[in-house]
Amino acid sequence: MGVIVASLSLIFGLLVVSFPVSFPRIIVTSWQGGYLVLVMMVLTLVLDAFLYLRVSYLRSSKPTVLVAACLGSLPIIVVGGLSFLLESAVTQTLSLDLPNVQGRVNEEVLAHTYLGLVAAVFLPFLVIRLLQQFKTTS
Amino acid sequence: MSIKWLLWIGLYLVMGVLVPWATALSWAHQHGSELRPRPRQLFQRGELGLVGLVVVISVIWNLLQSQFMQQTIAVAAVLLAVVGTMAGDVWIESYCRLSTGTSCNPERTWRDSRNLAFLVFSMAVVVEILLDRFAKVAAL
Numbered sequence: 237m238g239v240i241v242a243s244l245s246l247i248f249g250l251l252v253v254s255f256p257v258s259f260p261r262i263i264v265t266s267w268q269g270g271y272l273v274l275v276m277m278v279l280t281l282v283l284d285a286f287l288y289l290r291v292s293y294l295r296s297s298k299p300t301v302l303v304a305a306c307l308g309s310l311p312i313i314v315v316g317g318l319s320f321l322l323e324s325a326v327t328q329t330l331s332l333d334l335p336n337v338q339g340r341v342n343e344e345v346l347a348h349t350y351l352g353l354v355a356a357v358f359l360p361f362l363v364i365r366l367l368q369q370f371k372t373t374s
Numbered sequence: 375m376s377i378k379w380l381l382w383i384g385l386y387l388v389m390g391v392l393v394p395w396a397t398a399l400s401w402a403h404q405h406g407s408e409l410r411p412r413p414r415q416l417f418q419r420g421e422l423g424l425v426g427l428v429v430v431i432s433v434i435w436n437l438l439q440s441q442f443m444q445q446t447i448a449v450a451a452v453l454l455a456v457v458g459t460m461a462g463d464v465w466i467e468s469y470c471r472l473s474t475g476t477s478c479n480p481e482r483t484w485r486d487s488r489n490l491a492f493l494v495f496s497m498a499v500v501v502e503i504l505l506d507r508f509a510k511v512a513a514l
Contacts, residue, residue: 238490238492238493239489239493241493242489242496242497245493245500249496252507321446321448321449324445325442325443325446328443335512335514336511336512336514340441340511340512343504343507343508343511346507347450347504348446348449350500350504351446351450351453355453358457362456
């Protein structure tokens with residue numbers, strides 16, 4: 237799982253380095269259009285489901301209701317929660333008398349998109365792992 | 375775009391991975407030993423996780439120095455700290471298991487530390503790229 241998240245992270249980094257103007261612009265335009273959060277939710281849900289099915293297949297284990305509930309809800313909660321933080325960061329940036337405000341907002345959106353993607357794929361599996369550990373010890 | 379972030383990560387790879395490996399080879403040569411450790415043998419007890427933890431500390435420090443909004447810094451720092459702690463824990467768990475004689479699977483320790491170090495490095499690189507971009511935007 238770590239390798240998949242690391243690969244996702246590197247792909248994001250490569251896109252930022254290879255297309256330093258157009259890739260961030262796509263993200264910022266999506267955010268301004270109001271569908272960035274929705275796209276991120278769908279993307280992370282699909283990735284999480286794919287990862288879980290792959291791990292289940294490799295370990296020959298059956299999917300459980302608890303895990304399905306975690307994987308179904310946590311990416312949405314994480315992306316939703318981070319979008320509130322992004323709105324708060326953007327509002328704060330706009331309220332301060334800073335130079336190049338639009339550029340700063342764009343960079344905040346780019347950073348939150350990256351952090352949201354990584355967190356929404358990584359954290360559900362971490363929670364599942366902790367729950368399994370708790371179940372084993374109890 | 376500058377390559378500052380590339381130099382930064384290269385420095386950690388050289389100082390954290392290549393230098394210890396070269397030192398081990400140098401020691402073996404100096405003492406006339408047949409020892410020719412591969413990186414996998416040198417870091418078989420999860421030491422790569424420790425390198426990952428050190429990288430994370432450095433990135434969090436750079437984040438705290440940046441002009442990103444506090445919300446962004448907090449999210450990035452917490453996420454990096456979680457991944458870094460997990461990487462460091464691989465080394466700690468291996469040490470505890472070996473010290474207490476509890477069963478320890480070196481293959482698993484190596485695999486976990488390598489994967490988590492890869493995750494830490496990939497996240498560190500992207501965060502440094504984002505910091506680099508933001509510093510340029512803020513300087514305009």
